[in-house]
Each structure stands twice: as C-alpha cells, then as structure tokens.
Amino acid sequence: MFRDSSIIRWRAYKDRYMLEGYECSSCGKKYFESKGMCPCGSIEFNEIEFSGVGKIVSFTQIHSGPEAFSEQGKYCVAIIDLAEGARITAQIVDCKFEDLAIGTNVEAVFRKFYKSGEKGAIHYGTKFVPKF
Amino acid sequence: MNVGVLGIGITKFGERWDQGLRELLLDAQVKSIKDANIEAKDIDALYTGNMGGGALSGQLHIGAMATENLNINKPSSRVEGACASGSLALRAGILAIESGEADIVQVNGVEKMTDVSTEQVTTMLMGAGDEELEGFNGLTFPGLYALLANAYMSKYPKLTRDLLAEVSVKNHFHGARNDYCQFRKEINIDVVKNATMVADPLTLFDCSPITDGAASIILASEAKAKELGSKVSIIGSGMGTDSLSLARRNTLTAIPAGKIAADAAYASAGIKASEVNFAEVHDCFTIAEIMAVEALGFAKEGEGYKLYKNKDTYFDGKIPINTSGGLKACGHPVGATGVKQAVEATMQLRGEAKGRQVKDAEIGVTHNVGGSGASAAVHVFKRVK
Ligand SMILES: [Zn+2]
Numbered sequence: 261m262f263r264d265s266s267i268i269r270w271r272a273y274k275d276r277y278m279l280e281g282y283e284c285s286s287c288g289k290k291y292f293e294s295k296g297m298c299p300c301g302s303i304e305f306n307e308i309e310f311s312g313v314g315k316i317v318s319f320t321q322i323h324s325g326p327e328a329f330s331e332q333g334k335y336c337v338a339i340i341d342l343a344e345g346a347r348i349t350a351q352i353v354d355c356k357f358e359d360l361a362i363g364t365n366v367e368a369v370f371r372k373f374y375k376s377g378e379k380g381a382i383h384y385g386t387k388f389v390p391k392f
Numbered sequence: 393m394n395v396g397v398l399g400i401g402i403t404k405f406g407e408r409w410d411q412g413l414r415e416l417l418l419d420a421q422v423k424s425i426k427d428a429n430i431e432a433k434d435i436d437a438l439y440t441g442n443m444g445g446g447a448l449s450g451q452l453h454i455g456a457m458a459t460e461n462l463n464i465n466k467p468s469s470r471v472e473g474a475c476a477s478g479s480l481a482l483r484a485g486i487l488a489i490e491s492g493e494a495d496i497v498q499v500n501g502v503e504k505m506t507d508v509s510t511e512q513v514t515t516m517l518m519g520a521g522d523e524e525l526e527g528f529n530g531l532t533f534p535g536l537y538a539l540l541a542n543a544y545m546s547k548y549p550k551l552t553r554d555l556l557a558e559v560s561v562k563n564h565f566h567g568a569r570n571d572y573c574q575f576r577k578e579i580n581i582d583v584v585k586n587a588t589m590v591a592d593p594l595t596l597f598d599c600s601p602i603t604d605g606a607a608s609i610i611l612a613s614e615a616k617a618k619e620l621g622s623k624v625s626i627i628g629s630g631m632g633t634d635s636l637s638l639a640r641r642n643t644l645t646a647i648p649a650g651k652i653a654a655d656a657a658y659a660s661a662g663i664k665a666s667e668v669n670f671a672e673v674h675d676c677f678t679i680a681e682i683m684a685v686e687a688l689g690f691a692k693e694g695e696g697y698k699l700y701k702n703k704d705t706y707f708d709g710k711i712p713i714n715t716s717g718g719l720k721a722c723g724h725p726v727g728a729t730g731v732k733q734a735v736e737a738t739m740q741l742r743g744e745a746k747g748r749q750v751k752d753a754e755i756g757v758t759h760n761v762g763g764s765g766a767s768a769a770v771h772v773f774k775r776v777k
Binding site for chain 1: 510511512514515518524525526527528529530531532534535538539540542543546588589590591592593637638639640644
C-alpha cells in the first residue's frame with residue numbers, strides 16, 4: 261500500500277509537500293496531481309507553483325476514519341478549486357464543520373498527517389484553513 | 393446480444409461466521425449448477441468477482457479456488473473492479489461466450505468481510521478510490537459519497553434529506569420480503585435521519601453494510617440455452633470508466649461512468665430506458681441510488697427525487713428499484729454484489745421473487761458501480777417468451 265512505501269518516495273511528491281502542480285505544455289490545462297495523459301493528447305507538462313488560495317466545491321465531516329486516522333477523531337475533508345484552476349482534495353482544519361459552506365475561501369497550510377509503520381514515521385502534507 | 397441464463401445460486405447474505413471465503417463460494421457454485429441442471433464438467437470457463445480476498449483473508453488466486461471447489465481444470469480467473477467486480481466478471485463471462493470460446497460459463501462473486509475489524513475493511517475499500525490523492529487525506533468511502541451528496545443537494549435542493557432517506561426506507565421494505573437478505577426489517581425515515589453520523593450528511597442508514605456472501609450464475613450460448621430451455625436471456629452489456637479520484641471528474645453531481653455504461657448496454661440490447669420494467673442498482677449509499685436512476689434514464693439529472701415522492705420505486709410501483717433490498721438492506725459483499733443483482737433480475741423474470749414480485753416483468757437491468765464511480769457496468773435481462 262502507498263502509505264507504507266519508502267520515505268524517499270514520498271519526498272518525490274512535490275504536489276504533496278510544496279503545493280506544486282503541472283500545466284499541460286500544449287493546452288495549458290492545470291493539474292494538482294502528477295500527470296497522466298492530458299485530454300488534448302499531450303504528455304508534456306511544465307511544473308507550476310500554486311498560490312495556495314482556493315474555494316470549497318464540496319465538503320464533508322468524516323466521523324469514523326480509516327485505521328491511520330483513528331487518532332484524529334472527526335475531521336473535515338473538502339474538494340477545493342485552486343485559484344489557478346486545478347482541483348484538489350484536502351482536509352480543512354482550524355474550524356468548525358458547521359461554519360463551512362460550498363464557496364468558502366480557503367488557504368493552504370503545511371501540517372502533520374499521521375504516523376505509520378512500527379517506527380511511527382510521520383507523514384506531512386498540505387491541509388487548508390478557511391478565510392472567512 | 394443474446395446469452396442465456398441457465399441457473400442461479402446465492403448464499404444467505406450477512407455475518408456468516410459459519411463459513412469462510414471458500415465455503416461461501418462453493419455454496420453458491422453448487423446451487424447454480426443444480427439450478428441449471430448441468431454437471432460441473434459441462435462448464436467451459438469460470439470468472440469470479442472478488443475485491444478483498446488479498447487484503448482481508450490473505451487469499452488471492454480466487455480463480456483457481458473456484459475450479460478447485462468443483463474439482464475441474466477449466467480456464468478460470470478472478471476479476472477485480474472494486475465494488476463492480478461481480479458485474480465485470482459477468483461481462484467477462486458474456487464476452488467469453490460471445491467470442492465462441494465457451495458454450496457454458498459459470499460467473500461467481502464472493503466476499504468475506506466480517507472476520508476483520510471495521511477499520512481494516514474501511515482501509516481495504518478505500519483502495520477503490522485514489523490512494524494517493526484521497527486516501528492520504530483521510531477520505532473514506534462514505535466520505536467520497538458524502539462529497540457527492542453535498543454537491544448534488546446544493547445544486548438540486550429539491551432532493552431533500554427526507555427524500556434521500558426514502559431510498560433506504562424503500563430498500564429495507566423490499567429486504568424484509570427477501571429471504572437471502574442481510575437485514576430483513578422495515579424502517580422509517582426517522583431511523584435513517586437519527587442514526588449515527590458517518591460522514592455528513594450520510595448516517596449509518598444511508599450506508600450499505602459490511603457483509604459476507606456469494607452469488608453464482610450459469611451462462612450459456614444462445615444455441616445451448618435454447619437446447620437446455622433457458623427462461624432468461626442477457627441481451628445487453630455496457631461498461632464505462634472515469635477517474636479514480638472525484639477531484640479529476642468533470643462533475644460532482646452525477647456518476648458519468650454509469651450513464652456511459654447504461655447507454656452502451658441499451659444500445660447493445662436495442663432498447664430504450666422507457667422499456668425497462670425494473671432495475672437492481674448500486675445503492676452503496678442513498679445518494680448513489682438517486683444518481684443511478686438518473687444514469688439509467690428513469691429521470692433527468694436533478695429530478696431523481698420525483699421517483700421517491702410517491703413510492704414509484706416500490707416493487708408494485710411504476711419503476712421498481714432494488715427489489716432484493718439493494719446493497720443497503722440485502723448487504724454488500726463487494727465482489728458478489730454485481731452477480732447478486734443478476735440473480736435477483738433472473739428471479740424476477742422467472743416469476744420467483746415471492747413477496748416482492750414485479751408484475752409481468754419482461755425487461756430488467758442491473759447497474760453496478762466500482763469505487764466512487766470510476767467503473768460502472770450495466771446489463772439488460774429479458775424474459776424468454
Ligand atoms: Zn493538454
């Protein structure tokens with residue numbers, strides 16, 4: 261499973277740690293996550309950096325999470341449209357679920373995710389906080 | 393397309409602590425062979441849908457398990473497409489017959505889920521989404537469908553919380569009338585709304601349960617089916633796919649793969665949605681059934697709620713949906729679900745769905761979705777006149 265792959269591999273994920281993404285060098289479509297073939301047929305992408313500003317497209321509060329997240333209790337997850345045009349999935353933190361809405365403005369923050377494996381390796385990544 | 397259904401077999405769905413993966417599979421396999429009135433050695437090929445054997449039981453290679461169970465040495469493979477594994481196995485069986493490679497095929501689906509913790513099952517199921525983009529953020533399966541539900545209900549507020557709950561109420565009503573069903577109990581809207589929240593707005597009663605079970609069906613070529621006197625034919629099959637993650641989809645208010653599959657299945661059967669008498673659809677969550685009836689063309693996008701206002705989807709209504717009890721009440725042993733839908737459609741068309749029989753049913757469809765809509769398959773069943 262991905263979660264338990266080597267730490268060296270995680271560090272190759274620029275989208276996860278630096279909020280960097282990709283722009284199709286042919287048609288300009290922007291992607292948060294690593295590539296695949298663009299609907300235009302291109303497989304050439306330029307790296308771009310996102311500002312970290314976006315809007316909630318949909319959201320929920322998870323009451324009972326997978327094993328790795330059981331320490332977190334309840335938490336909010338949203339699909340977010342970044343200002344530059346890419347769509348991403350991330351947790352929304354430092355807020356009450358009741359205060360969130362579709363359309364709420366959010367901003368990226370770098371946070372701890374969870375520990376995994378016998379040695380308790382800590383996973384980090386990008387979460388978002390609301391900007392009311 | 394014309395592939396005969398010679399026989400069906402299904403185990404009781406539920407917490408089957410009395411049987412393991414192998415025994416459940418065997419039980420369904422033996423039942424379908426008996427029902428078809430053939431011998432195991434008559435089977436030319438086998439396809440078995442299963443998702444969690446590796447993660448939950450440490451057992452892969454389910455194809456060989458299926459032939460070992462029957463003491464035969466015929467071609468046999470496991471088919472995996474998350475919760476759509478069963479109908480992808482069915483599709484593989486149909487294609488094997490259509491290609492001329494096989495005359496008689498056994499299609500199975502099996503899942504053993506209740507021997508491990510709920511967290512382990514949650515983690516296994518999340519493998520059907522996008523592990524890197526969604527699983528990493530703590531998303532669960534109910535969470536993915538909650539994201540779809542909130543997007544849908546924000547765009548189409550006429551689907552109220554009460555109407556969404558009606559999906560579950562109706563499926564329990566049918567389930568109470570089906571003896572292979574996991575939860576044979578009627579409920580009301582308040583039970584759904586007041587149940588433990590799983591992922592807002594979905595409560596425990598909006599979600600399909602964790603289930604053990606197996607289902608099996610024997611298919612035959614048109615000529616063989618005629619010779620052996622099959623009463624039901626599969627006349628259409630279609631499949632669609634989409635991105636693993638919701639964030640890469642073009643829409644969050646529909647499951648496009650379901651519509652691609654439905655359109656392809658209707659085209660191969662040469663029928664229109666208006667000719668369908670009943671459907672077994674993938675209600676892994678209540679919102680999924682609303683999106684399913686829209687994908688199948690029983691309502692326009694955003695208007696699925698209308699079918700839940702006046703009991704139109706009950707077995708004696710205009711377009712009965714999920715007479716088996718659906719995934720919600722009948723249970724959702726993931727790899728078996730697609731084959732169970734085929735079993736229920738066959739029972740309806742043979743007039744054997746006691747207590748929930750759709751009157752004069754001639755054409756029924758099954759609609760099975762994998763993940764949050766990354767795979768979908770639709771099949772069209774017809775009564776042989
Ligand atoms: Zn492009």
